[in-house]
Amino acid sequence: MATGPDTLPELHPVPGIRLGTVSAGIKTAGRRDLVLVEAAPGTRCAAVFTRNAFCAAPVTVAREHLAACAGQPRYLLVNTGNANAGTGQAGIDDARTCARAVAQQAAVEAAAVLPFSTGVIGEPLPVQPIVDALPAAYDALREDGWAAAAAGIMTTDTRPKGSSVRFECAGRHYTVTGIAKGAGMIRPNMATMLAYLATDAAVHADVLQAMLRRAVELSFNRITVDGDTSTNDACVLLATGAAGNAELARQEGALYAALSEALLAVCVDLATGLVRDGEGASKFVTVQVNGGASEQECLDVAFTIAHSPLVKTALFASDPNWGRVLAAIGRAGIDDLDVARVALFLNEVLIAEGGCRAASYSEEQGVAAMAPEDIVLRVELGRGDAAATVWTSDFSYDYVKINAEYRT
Amino acid sequence: MATGPDTLPELHPVPGIRLGTVSAGIKTAGRRDLVLVEAAPGTRCAAVFTRNAFCAAPVTVAREHLAACAGQPRYLLVNTGNANAGTGQAGIDDARTCARAVAQQAAVEAAAVLPFSTGVIGEPLPVQPIVDALPAAYDALREDGWAAAAAGIMTTDTRPKGSSVRFECAGRHYTVTGIAKGAGMIRPNMATMLAYLATDAAVHADVLQAMLRRAVELSFNRITVDGDTSTNDACVLLATGAAGNAELARQEGALYAALSEALLAVCVDLATGLVRDGEGASKFVTVQVNGGASEQECLDVAFTIAHSPLVKTALFASDPNWGRVLAAIGRAGIDDLDVARVALFLNEVLIAEGGCRAASYSEEQGVAAMAPEDIVLRVELGRGDAAATVWTSDFSYDYVKINAEYRT
Numbered sequence: 001m002a003t004g005p006d007t008l009p010e011l012h013p014v015p016g017i018r019l020g021t022v023s024a025g026i027k028t029a030g031r032r033d034l035v036l037v038e039a040a041p042g043t044r045c046a047a048v049f050t051r052n053a054f055c056a057a058p059v060t061v062a063r064e065h066l067a068a069c070a071g072q073p074r075y076l077l078v079n080t081g082n083a084n085a086g087t088g089q090a091g092i093d094d095a096r097t098c099a100r101a102v103a104q105q106a107a108v109e110a111a112a113v114l115p116f117s118t119g120v121i122g123e124p125l126p127v128q129p130i131v132d133a134l135p136a137a138y139d140a141l142r143e144d145g146w147a148a149a150a151a152g153i154m155t156t157d158t159r160p161k162g163s164s165v166r167f168e169c170a171g172r173h174y175t176v177t178g179i180a181k182g183a184g185m186i187r188p189n190m191a192t193m194l195a196y197l198a199t200d201a202a203v204h205a206d207v208l209q210a211m212l213r214r215a216v217e218l219s220f221n222r223i224t225v226d227g228d229t230s231t232n233d234a235c236v237l238l239a240t241g242a243a244g245n246a247e248l249a250r251q252e253g254a255l256y257a258a259l260s261e262a263l264l265a266v267c268v269d270l271a272t273g274l275v276r277d278g279e280g281a282s283k284f285v286t287v288q289v290n291g292g293a294s295e296q297e298c299l300d301v302a303f304t305i306a307h308s309p310l311v312k313t314a315l316f317a318s319d320p321n322w323g324r325v326l327a328a329i330g331r332a333g334i335d336d337l338d339v340a341r342v343a344l345f346l347n348e349v350l351i352a353e354g355g356c357r358a359a360s361y362s363e364e365q366g367v368a369a370m371a372p373e374d375i376v377l378r379v380e381l382g383r384g385d386a387a388a389t390v391w392t393s394d395f396s397y398d399y400v401k402i403n404a405e406y407r408t
Numbered sequence: 409m410a411t412g413p414d415t416l417p418e419l420h421p422v423p424g425i426r427l428g429t430v431s432a433g434i435k436t437a438g439r440r441d442l443v444l445v446e447a448a449p450g451t452r453c454a455a456v457f458t459r460n461a462f463c464a465a466p467v468t469v470a471r472e473h474l475a476a477c478a479g480q481p482r483y484l485l486v487n488t489g490n491a492n493a494g495t496g497q498a499g500i501d502d503a504r505t506c507a508r509a510v511a512q513q514a515a516v517e518a519a520a521v522l523p524f525s526t527g528v529i530g531e532p533l534p535v536q537p538i539v540d541a542l543p544a545a546y547d548a549l550r551e552d553g554w555a556a557a558a559a560g561i562m563t564t565d566t567r568p569k570g571s572s573v574r575f576e577c578a579g580r581h582y583t584v585t586g587i588a589k590g591a592g593m594i595r596p597n598m599a600t601m602l603a604y605l606a607t608d609a610a611v612h613a614d615v616l617q618a619m620l621r622r623a624v625e626l627s628f629n630r631i632t633v634d635g636d637t638s639t640n641d642a643c644v645l646l647a648t649g650a651a652g653n654a655e656l657a658r659q660e661g662a663l664y665a666a667l668s669e670a671l672l673a674v675c676v677d678l679a680t681g682l683v684r685d686g687e688g689a690s691k692f693v694t695v696q697v698n699g700g701a702s703e704q705e706c707l708d709v710a711f712t713i714a715h716s717p718l719v720k721t722a723l724f725a726s727d728p729n730w731g732r733v734l735a736a737i738g739r740a741g742i743d744d745l746d747v748a749r750v751a752l753f754l755n756e757v758l759i760a761e762g763g764c765r766a767a768s769y770s771e772e773q774g775v776a777a778m779a780p781e782d783i784v785l786r787v788e789l790g791r792g793d794a795a796a797t798v799w800t801s802d803f804s805y806d807y808v809k810i811n812a813e814y815r816t
Contacts, residue, residue, distance in 0.1 A: 053745040054738030054763060086731045088764035121731025122765055309717075323494045323529025330462030337461040355462060356496030357530055 002158050003284040003373045003393070004276040011146035012164045012175045014198040016040035016240025019145030021152035024133035026126055027081030027119060034130060035152040036102070036137040037076040037196060043240045044202075045073050045114075046209040048216050050233035057084045057091030057125075058115040059232060061099065068111035071205045075102050075113045076236060077130075078194060080155050080181075083232050084117040084125040094125040101131040105138055118155055118181065118194055118232050150179035153194055157181050157277055163269035165262040169255045174201050174243050176262040182274030193220060195235040195270055201259055202241030204249040211251075211260055212237045219267035222299075222390045223275045237263070272391050281393030283315045284374045288389045291381040297334050298388035301379060304332035312395035315375060320366025322351045329379060341382030347375060410566050411692040411781045411801070412684040419554035420572045420583045422606040424448035424648025427553030429560035432541035434534055435489030435527060442538060443560040444510070444545040445484040445604060451648045452610075453481050453522075454617040456624050458641035465492045465499030465533075466523040467640060469507060476519035479613045483510050483521045484644060485538075486602065488563050488589075491640050492525040492533040502533040509539040513546055526563055526589065526602055526640050558587035561602055565589050565685055571677035573670040577663045582609050582651050584670040588643075590682030601628060603643040603678055609667055610649030612657040619659075619668055620645045627675035630707075630798040631683045645671070680799050689801030691723045692782045696797045699789040705742050706796035709787060712740035720803035723783060728774025730759045737787060749790030755783060 017039055024034040039045070047066055049059050066073060077098055084091045099113040106113075117125065150160035164177040178197035203211070216235055241247070248255050276284050287306050292298035305311055308328040314321035322344055329342060344352040347369040351361045369375075425447055432442040447453070455474055457467050474481060485506055492499045507521040514521075525533065558568035572585040586605035611619070624643055649655070656663050684692050695714050700706035713719055716736040722729035730752055737750060752760040755777040759769050777783075 052735060052738040053742065054734045054747050083731075086734055086760065086764050088762060091764070121729075121735070321529075323491075326462045326494055327460060327529070330460035334461065339462050352494065352530075354496055356494050356499070 002277040003281055006159045008147055008150060008160050008162050009164060011150070011162045011177050011179070012166055013143040013146070014175050014177050014240060015143070015200045015242035016043060017198045017238060018141040018143050019149040020137040020140030020142065021145060021148040022133050022136045022140055024079065024129045026079055026129060031081070032148070032152045033080045034133050034137055035078040035149045036134070036141065037078070037149070038106075038141050039074055039076075039198075039238050040240050040242065041074065043072060043074075043238050044205050044208050045071050045239075046205070046212040046237045048212060048235045052233075054086065056117060056232040057087055058095045058117045059234060060092060061095040062114040062116060062234065065099065065111045065114050069109065073112050073114045074108045075106060076116065076196065077102050077113060078116040078153050078196075079119075079125075079130055080153060081119040082117060082123055082125050083119045083121045085232055086122040087124060090124060094127050097127050098125070098130050101134055105134055114236070116194055116232070116234055118153070118192060146177055146179060149196070153179065153181040155181060155192070159277055161270050161273035161277065163266040163273070165265050167258050167262050169258045172243055172245055174199060174259065174262070176259070176266050178266045178270055180270040180274060182277065193233045193235070193274065195220065195267075196238075197236065197263065197266060198238040198240065199259065199263070200240050200243040201255070202243065202245050202247040203239040203259070204247055207248055207251055207256070208237060208239050211263055214260070215264045215267040218264060219271040222388075223271045223392065275391045275393050278393035280395070282373070283394040285315055285392050285394065286374070286376045286389060287392060288376060288378045288387070289381065290378065290387045291383060292386040292388070293384035295386045295388050297332075298381070298386050299390070301329055301332045301334065301381065302388050302390040304328045305377065305379070306390050306392035309395055312392070315370075315394035318367070318370040320346055320351060320363070320370050322346070322357070322366070325377065325379075326352060326355075334381075337381070338383070343380040343382070345376075345378040345380070346370065347372065348378075410685040411689055414567045416555055416558060416568050416570050417572060419558070419570045419585050419587070420574055421551040421554070422583050422585050422648060423551070423608045423650035424451060425606045425646060426549040426551055427557040428545040428548030428550065429553060429556040430541050430544040430548055432487065432537045434487055434537060439489070440556070440560045441488045442541050442545055443486040443557045444542070444549065445486070445557070446514075446549050447482055447484075447606075447646050448648050448650065449482065451480060451482075451646050452613050452616050453479050453647075454613070454620040454645045456620060456643045460641075462494065464525060464640040465495055466503045466525045467642060468500060469503040470522040470524060470642065473507065473519045473522050477517065481520050481522045482516045483514060484524065484604065485510050485521060486524040486561050486604075487527075487533075487538055488561060489527040490525060490531055490533050491527045491529045493640055494530040495532060498532060502535050505535050506533075506538050509542055513542055522644070524602055524640070524642055526561070526600060554585055554587060557604070561587065561589040563589060563600070567685055569678050569681035569685065571674040571681070573673050575666050575670050577666045580651055580653055582607060582667065582670070584667070584674050586674045586678055588678040588682060590685065601641045601643070601682065603628065603675075604646075605644065605671065605674060606646040606648065607667065607671070608648050608651040609663070610651065610653050610655045611647040611667070612655055615656055615659055615664070616645060616647050619671055622668070623671045623675040626672060627679040628682075630796070631679045631800065683799045683801050686801035688803070690781070691802040693723055693800045693802065694782075694784045694797060695800060696784060696786045696795070697789065698786065698795045699791060700794040700796070701792035703794045703796050705740075706789070706794050707798070709737055709740045709742065709789065710796055710798040712736045713785065713787070714798050714800035717803055720800070723778075723802035726775070726778040728754055728759060728771070728778050730754070730765065730774070733785065733787075734760060734763075742789075745789070746791070751788040751790070753784075753786040753788070754778065755780065756786075
């Protein structure tokens with residue numbers, strides 16, 4: 001199951017970036033499971049990795065190589081079907097072997113190759129099939145390879161995710177294009193999520209990293225499917241400079257604003273796309289918390305709601321069970337929460353205020369508001385000006401049967 | 409579904425306590441949904457309530473009355489079928505009305521009656537049927553009414569939970585008996601959980617409260633089914649003094665030790681019983697974390713594992729997916745966790761160490777270890793002497809289908 005449209009939008013090529021997607025037969029014969037991304041010389045790279053202490057071998061190696069190549073990698077190698085996680089030193093060696101093979105073929109330093117893996121944890125990476133498939137991947141490199149790559153990085157995803165924005169600034173045209181994969185283990189601080197973004201703008205390394213961090217914070221770190229954080233998450237942003245602008249070296253000005261906005265739009269598009277394709281998702285839920293004393297408490301409330309299995313099963317059942325939402329708000333750990341000031345809206349229908357059902361509310365209104373696939377749960381805390389939004393999906397299937405049939 | 413034996417053990421009467429269970433027809437005609445508990449004059453009462461900011465009306469009233477009667481209530485009134493939560497001022501009035509009706513019938517102060525409710529949130533409490541059923545409840549009061557009361561407080565529970573311990577100290581015999589209900593919304597800091605405990609020991613109010621807090625901390629606050637905390641939780645401990653001992657006024661000595669031990673045993677028995685009857689439970693899982701630098705970090709690791717839907721679905725599938733457990737440990741937020749020192753045991757089979765699968769481990773061993781209904785997941789952190797244990801159930805049904813068929 002998944003929500004929303006399942007058509008991939010047009011993904012504009014980014015001058016300086018070529019992508020090749022082929023089958024290495026890692027887990028399933030014939031499955032296109034290997035993606036090679038090539039960046040033109042001089043391309044800057046920013047990256048954000050999982051915070052899981054048990055990070056996968058390719059994460060360790062990619063971090064090392066990114067530092068060793070001074071933030072200017074030439075190739076990204078992504079395999080699905082095997083996460084190369086929980087594989088100890090052998091896994092590190094395997095990731096290095098793959099990176100070296102790419103480097104040899106392309107005549108670059110090994111440190112200029114960043115490896116990424118996603119799939120089963122704890123199985124040895126099948127190195128030889130990957131190495132054997134590299135010549136074909138190299139031959140397949142093309143500027144319009146984004147859509148094939150979006151499909152190539154999928155695991156339990158039911159559809160590819162991509163997003164692309166073009167904008168003009170001071171008479172020059174720019175592109176930001178990205179692809180991502182997700183499905184399970186989706187939650188803040190990166191998940192079983194790989195995202196590859198590129199722009200043709202020329203951007204200083206520090207500015208690029210800051211832009212990526214901000215965009216990830218407001219997109220990928222604000223989604224949750226099942227509360228788990230994976231060992232393999234990575235989000236990479238390449239800036240080729242092929243647009244020919246003077247390098248963007250400060251976090252200010254028209255280009256900075258326009259590029260930040262485009263990058264954030266692409267990231268939010270990809271992140272919400274991950275939620276729409278969350279495992280078992282039948283609803284797309286925006287949890288919007290306003291009127292908090294701080295952004296953090298708004299996030300605490302929003303994530304407590306978004307993680308609650310009882311709320312999520314009610315959403316699946318299209319049951320306007322506002323009591324479960326109030327209960328989630330009440331246990332979010334907000335100091336001195338005055339429940340009398342809290343109001344709850346469901347797709348703009350006021351359903352609860354003052355700690356109980358709104359006088360104006362009828363069950364029919366609630367049922368009607370819950371019917372659409374897209375649901376906005378808005379909480380007004382009534383204690384300040386801060387706000388935060390997170391996106392989540394429902395919990396579907398039989399866990400629901402029990403919770404949907406009995407209203408606790 | 410539920411795990412373990414479904415027979416209620418013998419529940420020894422507690423001299424000074426009588427219980428009456430009748431049908432008030434609150435939600436389902438004929439269902440025995442109203443329990444009245446009578447405590448002899450002079451009985452001390454300790455209580456722990458939900459920390460949810462949206463606490464239910466009866467919780468507010470019970471707290472008030474407990475203070476107003478100087479910790480010596482004479483009656484507890486418990487209804488199922490309606491939680492009287494999210495009902496605002498009307499709910500408070502309703503809870504007070506019910507308490508007054510009991511008081512009138514029994515010729516005691518209204519403050520000597522503590523009301524409790526569990527069931528649907530957000531619906532008005534049907535006061536009249538409850539009041540009408542009180543004479544029958546009063547007539548039904550009997551010392552051996554524990555088993556009927558255990559059934560009477562059930563909601564989505566599939567079986568009643570009770571536990572009873574007798575012990576001797578300095579030639580005198582004592583009893584601790586308790587009943588509880590749970591099912592969904594089970595997690596630390598009290599849940600959709602009601603528990604009523606009694607002993608015939610004479611205990612000073614402060615000692616009684618301290619004993620209850622400790623016992624709750626090590627039992628009900630160490631279980632989780634779905635991570636939700638309800639608005640109605642309460643755990644009450646009555647001490648009638650009918651055993652005739654000199655009042656236990658200090659947290660020391662043989663009686664203190666024996667009574668604490670008995671109380672903890674009853675609470676752990678009830679708490680694990682709640683997990684065994686968790687909504688959809690097919691496994692009973694003990695998560696034991698040893699070798700931590702502090703008890704808190706052991707609890708953080710244990711609850712991160714116990715809350716992980718990916719771990720819980722693997723448990724349902726009897727899949728020894730140790731990678732998911734390592735991933736949960738890795739995101740528990742432990743500072744400077746050295747993954748090389750972490751070891752993971754599944755029913756005493758070493759499955760992972762040094763950040764990867766143990767050399768001695770075979771998948772067949774893991775499958776065999778996962779087969780029993782009762783699973784012990786033991787984590788050795790290798791960084792200190794602290795330890796903590798929590799209990800949980802699996803996530804069963806179709807959410808599993810997706811996660812069990814693909815090993816992320």
